[in-house]
Amino acid sequence: xxxxxxxxxxxxxxxxxxARIGETKRWSNGDTSADVDLDVKLYMTRLDVEYAYAQNxxxxxxxxxxxxxxxxxxxxxxxxxxxxxxxxSITPINPSNAPQFYDFEVSASSFIATxxxxxxxxxxxxxxxxxxxxxxxxxxxxxxxxxxxxxDKLTTTLTLLANDPPYGAAQETELFQIYPVL
Amino acid sequence: xxxxxxFSVAQSSADLSVIALTDTSTDFPSISVRLVYLRxxxxxxxVPQGTTTDYIVWNVVSGVGxxxxxxxxxxxxxxxxxxxxxxxxxxxxxxxxxxxxxxxGDFFLRKLTQALAGNKVTITQQNFWVNKNKLRxxxxxxxxxxxxxxxQTIAQFALDDAKPLVDNISSFF
Numbered sequence: 001x002x003x004x005x006x007x008x009x010x011x012x013x014x015x016x017x018x019a020r021i022g023e024t025k026r027w028s029n030g031d032t033s034a035d036v037d038l039d040v041k042l043y044m045t046r047l048d049v050e051y052a053y054a055q056n057x058x059x060x061x062x063x064x065x066x067x068x069x070x071x072x073x074x075x076x077x078x079x080x081x082x083x084x085x086x087x088x089s090i091t092p093i094n095p096s097n098a099p100q101f102y103d104f105e106v107s108a109s110s111f112i113a114t115x116x117x118x119x120x121x122x123x124x125x126x127x128x129x130x131x132x133x134x135x136x137x138x139x140x141x142x143x144x145x146x147x148x149x150x151x152d153k154l155t156t157t158l159t160l161l162a163n164d165p166p167y168g169a170a171q172e173t174e175l176f177q178i179y180p181v182l
Numbered sequence: 183x184x185x186x187x188x189f190s191v192a193q194s195s196a197d198l199s200v201i202a203l204t205d206t207s208t209d210f211p212s213i214s215v216r217l218v219y220l221r222x223x224x225x226x227x228x229v230p231q232g233t234t235t236d237y238i239v240w241n242v243v244s245g246v247g248x249x250x251x252x253x254x255x256x257x258x259x260x261x262x263x264x265x266x267x268x269x270x271x272x273x274x275x276x277x278x279x280x281x282x283x284x285x286x287g288d289f290f291l292r293k294l295t296q297a298l299a300g301n302k303v304t305i306t307q308q309n310f311w312v313n314k315n316k317l318r319x320x321x322x323x324x325x326x327x328x329x330x331x332x333x334q335t336i337a338q339f340a341l342d343d344a345k346p347l348v349d350n351i352s353s354f355f
Contacts, residue, residue, distance in 0.1 A: 017336045017337070018336070024343070037316065040319045043319045044319075122262040123264075123280060157273065157276065
């Protein structure tokens with residue numbers, strides 16, 4: 001299946017930061033074949049392809065240039081495709097899109113601080129349900145429901161509902177684990 | 183029409199440590215106060231020196247068009263900026279925007295080119311252009327990570343990789 005030049009350019013943009021963190025991790029793990037400057041090569045080559053495409057979108061040279069850019073992406077090509085849902089397949093749900101879970105002991109400086117009843121999570125949690133484990137007890141999985149807490153996945157707001165411990169406002173030294181769940 | 187919270191962020195090259203937030207909401211209701219959270223990729227919050235809370239209080243003057251200057255940007259950041267709108271003690275609404283601040287890197291690149299153009303520096307490092315290109319690409323990595331991946335961690339990773347290049351001019355340029 002042939003890809004269009006705009007598709008390849010878009011994937012190259014996505015593959016670029018993935019390559020930066022991915023190759024650096026490979027290098028840190030002792031893989032000497034890692035190319036820590038792969039993102040630089042992707043960036044430079046992408047600009048050349050963009051320029052050629054802007055000059056003449058029907059140029060035959062774009063086929064080989066596009067294929068070269070695809071080959072440069074290497075292992076990051078499929079991941080980049082996943083982000084943009086390309087290739088005509090069902091858009092995969094990429095685990096790396098899920099935000100990092102929270103696991104902490106409640107204190108004055110914790111993510112949900114002592115005495116807090118309502119907390120807005122980062123926007124990266126939008127669209128996810130949550131699994132809330134409070135003091136090793138799994139609460140429930142909800143969106144805009146529940147007795148002991150509520151979670152609005154549009155505004156990413158967690159509200160601890162009941163007023164008295166062990167529910168209600170976060171108490172000092174309580175153990176909170178909050179996981180994003182699709 | 184209902185209240186639609188929104189805001190814009192600007193970083194001035196005149197003072198890179200300051201960002202200015204402007205409220206661009208529509209149909210501004212009766213709001214008593216706004217709280218601003220600058221959340222870093224590791225879950226901690228960036229606040230001006232001397233602030234003891236995770237948030238910065240933004241009082242309502244006119245509502246739409248209000249501007250808040252925050253002096254806390256000590257390096258390039260990718261921040262999840264959240265504004266929570268309160269009526270009394272109740273949350274009316276909130277808005278979060280993943281924001282990339284690359285003023286330090288961009289300004290540094292501009293200064294390098296300005297210095298070259300004015301013959302004020304001599305390229306002494308063999309890798310001058312390699313490092314200059316690398317810095318440009320790292321900033322672009324962060325930009326793509328935000329605009330296409332919506333990934334704060336990858337964006338901050340690229341910015342932190344770029345920081346030594348900006349901080350050590352004599353070693354790299």
